[in-house]
Amino acid sequence: MTRTLACLAALIASLPATSLRLAEAAAQDTSRVNEGVRVGLEYQPGLRPGLVVLPGPGLDSVRAIVRRDLDYSDRFEMLDAGTASTSGGATGTINYGIYKLMQAAFVVEFGAAPGGVIARLHDVAASRVRSQQVFALPPASDAGFRLEVHRISDEIARWATGTAGIAASRLLFVSGGRIYRIDSDGVDLFPLTPAGQTSLSPAWSADGRQFAYTQLGEGRGGVVIQSFSTGALLPVPGTQSALNITPAFSPDGKTIAYAHSDETGTDIFTASYSDRCCAQRLTVGRYADNLSATFSPDGRRIAFVSTRAGSPQVYVMAADGTDQELLAPFDFGATGASNAPEWSPDGANVVFHREVDRSQQLFLVDVAGRRLRQMTSAGRNEDATWAPDGRHLAFVSDRSGIRQLWIIDVETGRVRQLHTPGASRLPSWSRRLGRTAAASNP
Amino acid sequence: MRASSLLMLLATTAVAVGCGGKKPPEEPEPQPAPAPAPAPAPPDDSAERERLEREAMAREAAERARVVAADLSAMINFDYDQAAVRSADEANLDRKSAILQANPNVRVTISGHADERGSDEYNLALGNRRAAAAKRHLQNKGVDGARLDVVSYGEERPLNPGHDEAAWAQNRRDDFQVTAGGSNLVAPQ
Numbered sequence: 001m002t003r004t005l006a007c008l009a010a011l012i013a014s015l016p017a018t019s020l021r022l023a024e025a026a027a028q029d030t031s032r033v034n035e036g037v038r039v040g041l042e043y044q045p046g047l048r049p050g051l052v053v054l055p056g057p058g059l060d061s062v063r064a065i066v067r068r069d070l071d072y073s074d075r076f077e078m079l080d081a082g083t084a085s086t087s088g089g090a091t092g093t094i095n096y097g098i099y100k101l102m103q104a105a106f107v108v109e110f111g112a113a114p115g116g117v118i119a120r121l122h123d124v125a126a127s128r129v130r131s132q133q134v135f136a137l138p139p140a141s142d143a144g145f146r147l148e149v150h151r152i153s154d155e156i157a158r159w160a161t162g163t164a165g166i167a168a169s170r171l172l173f174v175s176g177g178r179i180y181r182i183d184s185d186g187v188d189l190f191p192l193t194p195a196g197q198t199s200l201s202p203a204w205s206a207d208g209r210q211f212a213y214t215q216l217g218e219g220r221g222g223v224v225i226q227s228f229s230t231g232a233l234l235p236v237p238g239t240q241s242a243l244n245i246t247p248a249f250s251p252d253g254k255t256i257a258y259a260h261s262d263e264t265g266t267d268i269f270t271a272s273y274s275d276r277c278c279a280q281r282l283t284v285g286r287y288a289d290n291l292s293a294t295f296s297p298d299g300r301r302i303a304f305v306s307t308r309a310g311s312p313q314v315y316v317m318a319a320d321g322t323d324q325e326l327l328a329p330f331d332f333g334a335t336g337a338s339n340a341p342e343w344s345p346d347g348a349n350v351v352f353h354r355e356v357d358r359s360q361q362l363f364l365v366d367v368a369g370r371r372l373r374q375m376t377s378a379g380r381n382e383d384a385t386w387a388p389d390g391r392h393l394a395f396v397s398d399r400s401g402i403r404q405l406w407i408i409d410v411e412t413g414r415v416r417q418l419h420t421p422g423a424s425r426l427p428s429w430s431r432r433l434g435r436t437a438a439a440s441n442p
Numbered sequence: 443m444r445a446s447s448l449l450m451l452l453a454t455t456a457v458a459v460g461c462g463g464k465k466p467p468e469e470p471e472p473q474p475a476p477a478p479a480p481a482p483a484p485p486d487d488s489a490e491r492e493r494l495e496r497e498a499m500a501r502e503a504a505e506r507a508r509v510v511a512a513d514l515s516a517m518i519n520f521d522y523d524q525a526a527v528r529s530a531d532e533a534n535l536d537r538k539s540a541i542l543q544a545n546p547n548v549r550v551t552i553s554g555h556a557d558e559r560g561s562d563e564y565n566l567a568l569g570n571r572r573a574a575a576a577k578r579h580l581q582n583k584g585v586d587g588a589r590l591d592v593v594s595y596g597e598e599r600p601l602n603p604g605h606d607e608a609a610w611a612q613n614r615r616d617d618f619q620v621t622a623g624g625s626n627l628v629a630p631q
Contacts, residue, residue: 201563216566219551219593220593243566245566245567246563261567261570261594262592263574263587265570266570289564289567289568291563292563292564305564311523337523337560337564339560340564353561382561383562426563
């Protein structure tokens with residue numbers, strides 16, 4: 001018996017690296033993870049470069065955070081070197097032969113450095129260090145520690161792929177009428193609005209220093225802007241009567257769009273944030289609804305929802321309200337209600353949700369060709385928000401039984417849960433947070 | 443036989459436990475027979491008759507006011523993703539219109555609600571449209587719009603917390619709340 005086990009262990013140990021890698025890839029692409037998701041691309045794990053994060057003596061927490069961040073970036077096959085790995089230490093040289101056998105393209109190595117860590121990205125095929133940098137790090141007990149480590153992850157992703165990662169970002173969402181903030185990896189949950197009031201529709205400013213939301217009172221509500229660092233509240237001009245919903249900042253931060261509801265219907269307005277004045281009306285509903293404005297990244301256009309044709313559908317207009325036209329095609333009388341558009345950071349797509357078979361599903365419409373792509377198919381999936389990389393979406397899904405937040409990689413269809421306490425909805429994903437913007441909790 | 447004994451034992455135990463071990467309450471003392479009703483008032487006692495009549499009228503008026511108040515606050519319901527007043531609810535709104543015109547000091551807040559099936563944010567706009575539709579109907583019947591406030595709660599305040607068709611149908615509604623002049627409501631002529 002013991003002998004059999006030993007033989008089995010030896011057999012496993014002697015398996016070629018390729019087999020190990022395929023086994024890992026298969027484990028990652030489980031049907032449970034991808035349940036309810038249909039994407040236009042076949043998931044081909046072999047197309048992603050393999051990456052190993054080496055253990056760093058005394059840097060376990062940094063390594064663990066970075067490894068998870070790179071995994072969540074969905075740009076790498078995460079490989080485990082196990083005990084076979086060797087660190088280059090001060091010399092920066094490692095045994096590239098091992099990692100070639102594992103078919104790893106990259107090896108990430110950490111070493112202690114005065115006041116922080118040194119991170120190295122090894123190019124395995126070229127058998128050399130591609131990039132390395134010393135990063136200052138506060139003590140692990142510091143409130144800013146995790147975000148600094150996330151920035152290291154994002155920089156390593158940039159070294160390897162040319163595009164920075166999205167780990168140094170945060171999300172806002174609503175749970176039980178309160179707005180919370182959480183890091184992109186589901187850590188550091190923090191309440192931003194008081195209990196006992198209903199706060200809805202949080203929206204980040206582009207610089208990450210403040211957010212806008214609706215304070216719903218007795219069937220009425222104003223839009224306010226709240227500073228992350230001080231908690232100070234600023235009412236948005238024109239929103240202090242009737243009901244005002246779905247705020248959105250323009251990319252330059254100078255303008256805020258919102259929808260104003262009164263007995264003539266719901267219409268989109270913009271107000272100057274910098275001057276704090278001058279609400280300008282962009283739509284004229286005549287008892288129809290126009291709401292959920294979202295700016296294109298160049299700030300020149302606004303996608304929005306309108307009931308002008310009966311059911312709510314997604315339209316687009318110039319940022320001054322002219323040139324209003326349909327954005328997401330629909331069949332009159334047949335296509336379900338379409339809501340909650342958000343323009344992707346690269347400008348190419350608008351995500352929204354549409355009622356299909358009495359449930360909500362996520363769709364993308366490409367702005368140039370107006371072609372639709374359905375992203376989800378099982379359960380109820382809605383209110384999506386783009387990650388800074390324009391390839392990940394956070395959205396609300398009831399696939400676990402209650403409405404919670406999930407993240408999908410548009411490229412691979414891989415889905416993971418963003419763990420939040422209890423039922424959660426109306427997420428808003430920040431842009432990449434710089435050091436000045438990412439204020440610690442007040 | 444054994445089973446029923448056991449049941450009795452259990453029942454006794456349950457009573458003892460239920461009463462915290464205290465003695466069961468004593469039998470009530472037999473009450474003296476009620477005193478005979480006072481002799482009917484003589485027919486010529488007009489003051490007493492007036493008092494009774496006034497009381498009866500007050501009761502009737504209170505009952506009428508209760509019915510009027512109920513008519514005024516009766517909710518109306520809507521089809522899914524629709525804000526048009528259903529024909530079945532037109533009589534409801536017409537009664538409200540008559541009551542509002544008979545009680546010119548009454549103000550009403552109309553709050554529109556939606557079920558959870560639709561989109562959270564859109565439902566606020568939809569609720570607003572539902573409340574506005576009822577207001578327009580009442581205005582068309584001659585009620586001064588300044589007496590009618592329109593608000594919306596979207597899906598944030600369901601009447602029925604269930605997640606089925608019956609609950610949703612109840613939650614797609616307009617509520618009518620009297621905010622001023624609600625005491626001494628008179629019925630329309």
